[in-house]
Amino acid sequence: MLKVQQVSKWYEGNRGVHKLDFEMQRGEIVGFLGPNGAGKTTTMRMITGYLQPSEGVITIDGIPIQDKGRQARSKIGYLPETPPLYGDMTVQSYLKFVSSIRDVPAREQKLRISEMISRLGLNGREKQWVRSLSKGYKQRLGLAGAMIHNPDLLVLDEPTSGLDPNQILEIRQLIQEIGENHTVLLSTHILPEVDALCNRVLIIHEGELVLDGRPDALGGSMEDGFKVKVEIKGQREQVLDVLRAWGKVEAEPLTPSLSQDDEKQAEIERNWTGLLLTGASSEDFREELFYVLSEAKLPILEMKKENLSLENIFQQLTTREPGAGQAGDQAGQHLPSAENAASRDVTADDEEAVALGDKAEEEKDTGGHRS
């Protein structure tokens, strides 16, 4: 449903994002990760029509966001990091205002507002001033506003940032429910949030996409060697000799996990070898290892593939030179000339959307610096 094709954005003298290229299918919840300044907000603001790309095309259901902003935006809901709320409105009047701006037909507004109030747990707060809501409830109201026109795609910029642990769990639960009927693009710094919520993850580093995959299958996409934890019945030196002769893995010793009395422990260790083995490539060597050890009459007691955690993967990808990783298409490409690189202004067609978002976004833009 969403296609981001070769999209770049340059700010004056500053690279925002470079040649981003990805698609999102209906029903996906995609986690969008990257360190501070990586380009997440820039990407989200281009997808939602708040910013024009310097280069490239973004379409939603085939509709180009740059050319048909209003039509495209009717399919998108956006919750910026600081929701664009107006403190001197009540919950009810804010939702009425947003539904008018979002072109919800007048006869449907009442129903949509009451649906959003009950869906986001705002019952009983309809007449409360927005400024008096807690941060968690402001976030709920922001989400209600982003969803009032029943968009197909929801774009959420750090939706749990600044919330207390209970509020984080509540908002996560809501996003999970929302994800049952909507496609969601979610930026976050909280990696367990991605494991908990997302069926796909994109990692961006210095404006380039460096990883695209399922959170549970990311380990295999890394350049690191394949890792296996193995317990072998046999003396360590003997096992290490066999592995040295095989020559395909590096071995690090593991200590037995059993807590036994000293004598028993020593006996176990005499005829027990625990190792973490790392191959030279990501190729699975377990079958070959099985035959090598069985030929040497060294029985394998236990063997388990070691998966890299999302934290490890994130850390590896975002601490190396951009272009060195997975980016595939993006890697090694050059920036265009300065003339082409000038960023374009928001068009007249964007004004209405900006009116809704600018209050919050203005704060971020002041001084040309982003948080």
Ligand SMILES: Nc1ncnc2c1ncn2[C@@H]1O[C@H](COP(=O)(O)OP(=O)(O)OP(=O)(O)O)[C@@H](O)[C@H]1O
């Ligand atoms: N209005 C602006 N003017 C100039 N440079 C900008 C502007 N907005 C963003 N940038 C630059 O573009 C790059 C990407 O910033 P962006 O805010 O998209 O990153 P981010 O991944 O959302 O970061 P964070 O996690 O800190 O919010 C950064 O180098 C930033 O300094």
